[in-house]
Amino acid sequence: MLLIQILLILFFLFAIAKVVGRWQTKELTLGALVMWLLFWLCAGTVVLMPNLTSYFAKLVGIGRGADLVVYVSLAILFFVVFRLMVAVGRLRSDITRLTRQITLDTSNHGTTAQQHNSTATRQSF
Numbered sequence: 001m002l003l004i005q006i007l008l009i010l011f012f013l014f015a016i017a018k019v020v021g022r023w024q025t026k027e028l029t030l031g032a033l034v035m036w037l038l039f040w041l042c043a044g045t046v047v048l049m050p051n052l053t054s055y056f057a058k059l060v061g062i063g064r065g066a067d068l069v070v071y072v073s074l075a076i077l078f079f080v081v082f083r084l085m086v087a088v089g090r091l092r093s094d095i096t097r098l099t100r101q102i103t104l105d106t107s108n109h110g111t112t113a114q115q116h117n118s119t120a121t122r123q124s125f
Contacts, residue, residue: 005047
């Protein structure tokens with residue numbers, strides 16, 4: 001076994017431990033736990049059996065296994081970036097909506113309080 005394989009497997013085990021820890025503290029859902037475990041197990045399988053990528057690359061008409069890994073990784077990364085952009089857009093809309101609602105609620109209560117204070121001041125004289 002090569003040094004890089006040992007280092008990567010150790011990193012994957014560390015990542016799996018972190019994922020399980022996040023799930024135990026309820027920071028991850030069961031679905032996210034399963035997805036991340038599958039990801040890290042697949043990564044470990046590819047590191048331990050690198051010829052597997054060459055086999056799948058040949059099946060889909062790509063020359064080298066490393067090229068297949070790069071293509072699949074780029075596709076996944078672009079999809080994740082897209083999902084993150086959608087989530088950020090949704091959060092921006094939510095923040096804008098909440099900010100407007102809080103401003104309206106605060107200004108309505110502030111006006112009522114100001115009217116109440118001016119009435120009380122006039123009555124005291």
